[in-house]
Amino acid sequence: MSLLFGNRQTSAGARQRQKLPWYRRLLMVPVHHLQQAVGSLGELWRNPFASLMTMAVLGLSLTLPSALYVLVKNTSAVSGEWQQASQMSLFLRKDIDSKTIETLRTQLSLKKEIETVSLITREQGLEEFREQSGFGETLDYLESNPLPDVLLVIPAEEFRSPAKAEALLKELEQAREVDFGKLDLQWLQRLQALLDLAKDIMGGLAILLCLSVVLIVGNTIRLNILSQREEIVVMKLVGATNAFIQRPFLYTGVWYGFVGGILAWFATAILIWWVEGSVLQVSELYQTQFQLTGLNLNEMLMIWLIAILLGLAGSYLAVRRHIRSIEPR
Structure with a gap:
């Protein structure tokens, strides 16, 4: 039935x-x-x-x-996890001292738009370049270190989109201690x-x-x-x-x-x-x-x-x- x-x-x-x-x-x-x-x-x-x-x-x-x-x-x-895709490199002016750099690093780390800030000193940068470039003996002839101090800035997750990352970079470049900034925006957009x-x-x-x-x-x-x-x-x-x-x-x-x-x-x-x-x-x-x-x-x-x-x-x-x-x- x-x-x-x-x-x-x-x-x-x-x-x-x-x-x-x-x-x-x-x-x-x-x-x-x-x-x-x-x-x-x-x-x-x-x-x-x-x-x-x-x-x-x-x-x-x-x-x-x-x-x-x-x-x-x-x-x-x-x-x-590919944080390097939105990682910003802030190249600092050469005429500022280490105390000013540390102060800037602390200020940036307190911003809600930024997750982490790490410092690569000019000495570390030169040593890394020496190891990776293969020009170790040539670099010994330099009278001074030509590389600047660099702050590596990783934005917070909600600021890693291409538009927000670019806007954040322009804001950070306004700091008087920053010479210029760099962001691989093309890779981020892709x-x-x-x-x-x-x-x-x-x-x-x-x-x-x-x-x-x-x-x-x-x-x-x-x-x-x-x-x-x-x-x-x-x-x-x-x-x-x-x-x-x-x-x-x-x-x-x-x-x-x-x-x-x-x-x-x-x-x-x-x-x-x-x-x-x-x-x-x-x-x-x-x-x-x-x-x-x-x-x-x-x-x-x-x-x-x-x-x-x-x-x-x-x-x-x-x-x-x-x-x-x-x-x-």
Whole structure:
């Protein structure tokens, strides 16, 4: 017996419920919803293959945007670790003493826009240049050190975008102790452009795939409604309202999203596990300790909620159109 015929007793007993006290009728509302939710789950269990196919399509459709989100999140984490991309070099004037330099360094470190400030003295700079250039003996002929003292400034995380980093550099160059500043802005702009492109691609694909999920669920519910057309006619003849008849189909869409969200979790986790080994090999080549980060609990719950809402939206679009069009003749 179908789900709708299983609800005929509830519809037929409507007059009896009207005689109950108001608080009893209020308590019966969640009970009836629970009955229809469990009944819709039982209906899905009677057709496990078709139901599982729809759930798998929903889950796999959400897997791609979830995997892209993980990719963008890890890329953003890597870019956050590349502090040298937004690192500023402030070349100081040669006529200032070490006390003035230390005072400037302390002042800059107190700014909210700056995370860290480190000093490379002219002696350290010359020694580093001697080791890396291979002109050690030639530098011995210099009468004085031509290099200035340099302050390496790393902006705070919220000031590492190209526009904010450039504005901060111009502000720091106004200090009287600073001769000029340098920022590899072109590299920073390229990095930000790549991240923005990845986010735009992820957003576009997510929207398209979510729309496809809504259409797939809506078409599946539409076929279910058409297959139970005669039962719906009988339900309306015994006094069932459209809202009462729609409810089991809406819960069916919720169950599609509920299970589809879980499948999306597992599929995303498998993809992360699949590429994790390759990521470790690449990080070893670059001598870094980067580890691929998957979905955390809040992100998993968000994907689950989106899947349920998509299933509900698809079923709602189907039942609102087709249930009302079915009327007894």
